[in-house]
Amino acid sequence: MIRLGILLSGRGSNFIAIADNIARGALAAEIAVVISNRPEAPGVAAAQSRGLRTLIMPSKGPSLQKLSREEHDRRVAAALAEAEVELVILAGYMRLLSPWFVRQFPERILNIHPSLLPAFPGLDAQRQALEYGVKVSGCTVHFVDENLDHGPIILQKAVPVLSSDDEHSLAARILVQEHIAYSEAISLVASGHYRLEGRRVLFETDIAGNAPQPDNSTPPGRL
Ligand code: GRF
Numbered sequence: 001m002i003r004l005g006i007l008l009s010g011r012g013s014n015f016i017a018i019a020d021n022i023a024r025g026a027l028a029a030e031i032a033v034v035i036s037n038r039p040e041a042p043g044v045a046a047a048q049s050r051g052l053r054t055l056i057m058p059s060k061g062p063s064l065q066k067l068s069r070e071e072h073d074r075r076v077a078a079a080l081a082e083a084e085v086e087l088v089i090l091a092g093y094m095r096l097l098s099p100w101f102v103r104q105f106p107e108r109i110l111n112i113h114p115s116l117l118p119a120f121p122g123l124d125a126q127r128q129a130l131e132y133g134v135k136v137s138g139c140t141v142h143f144v145d146e147n148l149d150h151g152p153i154i155l156q157k158a159v160p161v162l163s164s165d166d167e168h169s170l171a172a173r174i175l176v177q178e179h180i181a182y183s184e185a186i187s188l189v190a191s192g193h194y195r196l197e198g199r200r201v202l203f204e205t206d207i208a209g210n211a212p213q214p215d216n217s218t219p220p221g222r223l
Helices: 013-023 042-049 069-082 099-104 125-132 167-191
Strands: 002-008 029-036 054-056 087-090 109-113 136-143 153-160 194-197 200-203
Touching: 002 013, 002 042, 002 167, 013 029, 013 042, 013 167, 029 042, 029 069, 029 167, 042 054, 069 099, 087 167, 109 167, 125 167, 136 167, 153 167, 167 194
Parallel strands: 002 029, 002 087, 029 054, 087 109
Antiparallel strands: 109 136, 136 153, 194 200
């Protein structure tokens, strides 16, 4: 069973969706550790209440002011190694990763972003999409490389942008798809039935011909 290390900073709804899918047998994985850089993150309480190994590793504070990004990341990487983590899952982790950290886990760090990348990277992706006027947005699960919201795309799910949307209603509709997409992507990566060709993540058919394929279908919209 693949061992996941979850990094989060906030609400933790993606983490909870992954944990729920594992608990009901829909995702073959185990959560080895949950690490938050923010002690007050609701995701921390959710992890603790599930009895998961939960670590608070703040990146700011009076005694930590001299810690560089890489020094902090080295501590996080040591905690992940200690928990024998095989796949690092960024679930609303509001910190840029150092290049050093990314190099420790080649093709082993996943992120989810609430837009159809490469459109609208960075903060407030849902608001960016709304203000730009796109008619379709969605979410993207991708491998993490050294650039923000940039690595090879594992899967995407599209959602319609409605005339009645504000950024909250759009974010909520995208979030429903995020909670499905992240577990699917973890499952695809854990299966090992893929290869990278440049930026393209290509899914292979296994010998039995039943390798998982991503479901990028668009849910029905309404006018
Ligand atoms: C999600 O919208 C995710 O796409 C983005 O950060 C948000 C985290 O939400 N990277 P949650 O903490 O998982 O609820």
